[in-house]
Amino acid sequence: MSSVGVAAIPRGTLGRRVGRKLTDWLPAAGVLAGGILLWEGLVRGLEIERFLLPAPSAIVDTLWERRSELFDAGVYTFSEALGGFVIGCTLAVLAAIGLARFRRLARSLMPFAIAANAVPIIAFAPITNQWFGPLEKTSKMAIAAILVFFPVLVNTLRGLTSVRPSSIELMRSYAAGEVEIFRRVRLPNALPYIFSALKVATVLAMIGAIVGEYFVSSQEALGFQIKNSAALFQFELAWAAIVVASVLGILFYASVALVERLTMSWHPSTRGE
Amino acid sequence: MSSPPVAVAVSGLSKRFERGNVQALETIDLDVRPGEFVSLIGPSGCGKSTLLRIIGDLIQPSEGTVQVNGKPAHQARIDRDYGIVFQDAVLYDWRTVARNISLPLELAGVDRRRRDERVREMLELVELTGFEKHHPWQLSGGMQQRVSIARALSFSPALLLMDEPFGALDEMTRERLNNELLQIWQETGSTVVFVTHSIAESVFLSTRVVVMSARPGRIAGIVEIDLPQPRGPETRESPRFAEHITEVRRLLRKGHADEAIEGETEAPLYVAEEGL
Numbered sequence: 001m002s003s004v005g006v007a008a009i010p011r012g013t014l015g016r017r018v019g020r021k022l023t024d025w026l027p028a029a030g031v032l033a034g035g036i037l038l039w040e041g042l043v044r045g046l047e048i049e050r051f052l053l054p055a056p057s058a059i060v061d062t063l064w065e066r067r068s069e070l071f072d073a074g075v076y077t078f079s080e081a082l083g084g085f086v087i088g089c090t091l092a093v094l095a096a097i098g099l100a101r102f103r104r105l106a107r108s109l110m111p112f113a114i115a116a117n118a119v120p121i122i123a124f125a126p127i128t129n130q131w132f133g134p135l136e137k138t139s140k141m142a143i144a145a146i147l148v149f150f151p152v153l154v155n156t157l158r159g160l161t162s163v164r165p166s167s168i169e170l171m172r173s174y175a176a177g178e179v180e181i182f183r184r185v186r187l188p189n190a191l192p193y194i195f196s197a198l199k200v201a202t203v204l205a206m207i208g209a210i211v212g213e214y215f216v217s218s219q220e221a222l223g224f225q226i227k228n229s230a231a232l233f234q235f236e237l238a239w240a241a242i243v244v245a246s247v248l249g250i251l252f253y254a255s256v257a258l259v260e261r262l263t264m265s266w267h268p269s270t271r272g273e
Numbered sequence: 274m275s276s277p278p279v280a281v282a283v284s285g286l287s288k289r290f291e292r293g294n295v296q297a298l299e300t301i302d303l304d305v306r307p308g309e310f311v312s313l314i315g316p317s318g319c320g321k322s323t324l325l326r327i328i329g330d331l332i333q334p335s336e337g338t339v340q341v342n343g344k345p346a347h348q349a350r351i352d353r354d355y356g357i358v359f360q361d362a363v364l365y366d367w368r369t370v371a372r373n374i375s376l377p378l379e380l381a382g383v384d385r386r387r388r389d390e391r392v393r394e395m396l397e398l399v400e401l402t403g404f405e406k407h408h409p410w411q412l413s414g415g416m417q418q419r420v421s422i423a424r425a426l427s428f429s430p431a432l433l434l435m436d437e438p439f440g441a442l443d444e445m446t447r448e449r450l451n452n453e454l455l456q457i458w459q460e461t462g463s464t465v466v467f468v469t470h471s472i473a474e475s476v477f478l479s480t481r482v483v484v485m486s487a488r489p490g491r492i493a494g495i496v497e498i499d500l501p502q503p504r505g506p507e508t509r510e511s512p513r514f515a516e517h518i519t520e521v522r523r524l525l526r527k528g529h530a531d532e533a534i535e536g537e538t539e540a541p542l543y544v545a546e547e548g549l
Contacts, residue, residue, distance in 0.1 A: 166363045169331050173357045174377045174428075175350055184376070188367040266367045268410050 054236045062236040063243060070225070074244045077209050077222035080137050081252070084144020085205040089198060092149045096156035100186065106157060116150045125212045134216035144208030148201035155197035159190025192267060195260040202252040210245055279340070280432060280464040281305035281328060286337030288323055288490075296489035297323045301337070303483060303492065310458055310465045312475035312482045314521065316529065320490025321468045322436050328466060329355050329434050342431055349432075353381055356425030356463075360437040362417035364409035370420050371396075371405035377428045395423035398457060415446040422454070426461060433465045440470060448506075451477055455504055472525070476500075476517045477509060484521055486528025493528035496520050 036056050042048065043055040050058070063070065099106035125143045132139035163186055171181045213223025222241050229237035286301040297320040305311050313321040326332045328339055330346040341349035349355065356377075364373050374395050375388045383391070396402045399419040409417055418438055425433060439447040451474060458465055469475050475482045479498050486493040498517055500508055508514055 164361075164363065166359045166361060167365065169326075170357060170359070170363050171380075172331060173329055173350060173355050174380045175353050176380050180380060185365065188365070191367075264367070266369075266408050268408075 051233060051235050054239055058236045059239045059243060062240040066237060066240065070222075070240060070244050073220055073222040073225050073241065074248055076137075076218070076220045077140075077213065077245070078206075078248050078252070080140040080212075080221075081144055081202075081205040081209040081248075083137065084141040084208055085148055085201055085252075087141060088145030088148035088205070089152050089201055091145070092152035092197075093156050093194065096153050096160060097182075099153075099157050100160040100182075103161075106161075110154075110157070113150055113154050117154060121147050121150075122208065122211050125208070126215050129212065129215055135218050137218075140209045140212040140217070140221075143212045144205040147204040147208040151204070152194070152197040152201055155193045156190055159193030160186045162193075163189050191264055195256070195264065198256050199253055199260070202256050203249060206245065206249045206252065278306070279304050280307040280309065280342060281466065282338075282340040283324075283328065284338055284340075286324070286327065286339065287335050288320065288327060288332070289335045298327075298334075299489040299491050301490070301492060305464060305466060307464050308462055309481065310467065310479045312467045312469055312479040313485060314469055314472065314475045314482055315485030315490070315493075315525070316487045317470070318490075319485040319487040319528075321485055324485075324490070325434050325436050325466060325468050328432075329357055353377070353428060354431040356428070356430035356433045358418070358421050358425045358433070358435045358438045360440045362409070362414075362421040364417055364420055364424075366409055368409075369405060370401065370407050370409070370412070373409065373420055374424045374427050377424065381428055383428075391427055395427050398426070398460070399423045399453070415442055415450060418442065418450065419453075422457070426457065426463070429461070429463075431464065433463050435465065435467045437468050437470060439474070447471075447474070452505065454478065459503060472518055472521050473509070476514060476521060477504060482517075482521055484524040484528065486525075491528075494524040496524065 039053075040056050043053055099109065122143070124146065128142040128146070129139045132142050167185055167189075168181060171185055176184070210223040210226070213221040214227050217224045219228075222245055225241040226238050226245070229235070229241065281304065283301055283303040286298060287296070288298040289296050301324060303311075313324060315321050323332065327334050328341070328346060330339075330350040339346040341354055344352070344354075364370075365376070368376065371389075371392045374392045378388045378391060392405065393402075396405060399422055401416060401419055401423070404412065404416070404420075409420070412420065422438070425435075439450050442450065455478060465478075467475070467478060476496075476498055477500075482496045482498060484493045484496065485491065496517060500511070500513055500517070
C-alpha cells in the first residue's frame, strides 16, 4: 500500500474521537462558566433590578422549585414543535421530489418559494390559531409546519437538481432508469442540502410553537408560561422557562445533527475536525 | 456469441446544436473493428467529445446512424455494452471504492457474491487492492481515475468509451496510466474509443488515430499506427513513434488551416441539462 503513495486516513475509535472533542470543548466551557459568573457578579454588585435581569442563581432556584410544571410545559411545547417539524419537512421533501421531476413547473414556482422565505411567516400565527383552534396543539403545529416548509423545499430541490451532468450520463450508460437515477444519485446528492435545511428547521419549529403560544394557548404551554410570568412580574419564572426552551431547542438541533452524522458518515464534513 | 466484423459503425453522422446554432459534426463516417484502440484527436471544439457521446447514445445525432456490434446505439446502451470513463472520474462520494466499482453490476442485477469477486479482480487489475473501503475524496486524482476505469471494466462491456480520461493528470501519472491502460487493453481484448488532446498519448496508445478538424467537426485524416505490441517506455523513443507524431501533427495543421479559411463560429459547448 505504501508504494502507491496515499496512506489511509486513520478513522479513530469513537472513544478517541470523543476524547479529542472534550479537550476541544474546554475553552468554550470556560467561557460559559466565566460568563455566568460575571452575570451573577454584576447583578449582585450593581444591584440590578430583577425585572431587568435576575441573577443566574435565582433562575436556577426557580428552575428547581417549579421543575415538574416547567418539565410538563416543555414536553407540551416540544410536542407541538416536533409535530410541525415532521409535517412541514415531510410535505416539503415530497413537494421537492415532485418539482424535481417536473422542472418546468419548478421554474415557475421557485420564485414564489424563495420569496416566501423572505416573508415573516410568523405573522400568520394569530390566523392559524383561529383556523385550527387557539387552544389546540394543531394550531401551533400548523404555524411551525409552514415556517419550516419553504427553506426545506428550496434546499431539497437544489440538492436534487444540482447534480453534475456527467454523473447522470454515467448512470444512463449503465441503462439505469429515472427511478434508479433518483435513488442512487439525486437523493444521496441532496442529503447534505436536506440536512442543513432540517437543522435550520428545528430552530424555526421551536420559534413557531413558542411564538404561536404567546398569542393564545393552553396554560400548559411554555410560551404561555413565559408571557404570563413576565406579565405578573415573576421574572425568574419567565427566565427559567426561557432556559427550558433553549435547552430543548439545542437538544432538537443536536439530535438532527447526530442523525446527519450517522447517515452521512461518508461525507468529508462529518469527519472529526 | 460470434464477434461481429465491425464493433462501431458510424455513417453519415451530423450533429447540429440548436442552441447557439452550431454545426458540431458534419458527415462523419468511421468504422472501428473489434479489439481496436482508436483515438479521436483534434482541437477543442472539433466535436470529438460529442462524437463519443453520440456513439454512447448519450446524445442523439441530427442525421446519420451509429451501429454498435450490429445493433443501434440505443439498443447497445440498454444491453449495457458501454463502459464510459470521463475526464473527471465521476465517482459517487457516498460510495466506497468497492461500491463504486460494483455499481454497474448492482444495476445489472448481479448477485452479491459474484460482485465482490469481480470488485476484487478489478482492484487487482488497476493495482488498488487494499483501498476498497476508502472513499473517493481520500484518493489522489490518478487513483480516482483508476477506480473509474475499474468501474467501467467491471461488467466487461463490449466497448470502452474514454473521454480525455487522463487530461487532468500530471505528465508522469499520465504516462504511467497510459502503460497500465495498454496492459489492461491487451489483457481484456476490449475495443476502445479514446478522446484526447495529446498527440503523444494518441500515438502511444492507439492502433489508429482519427484526426479531426473543427467548425464544423470533420475527419481530417486517419493515421494507422504500426508500432509493435506490447508497447512500453522504449516505444516513445523509437524513430517510428516520432514519425507518427509528425504525421498526426501535419493532419492537425491541415485541419486547422481549412478552418481558418471557413471563418469563425462559436465553439460548440456541451450543453448541461442540469440546474435551475
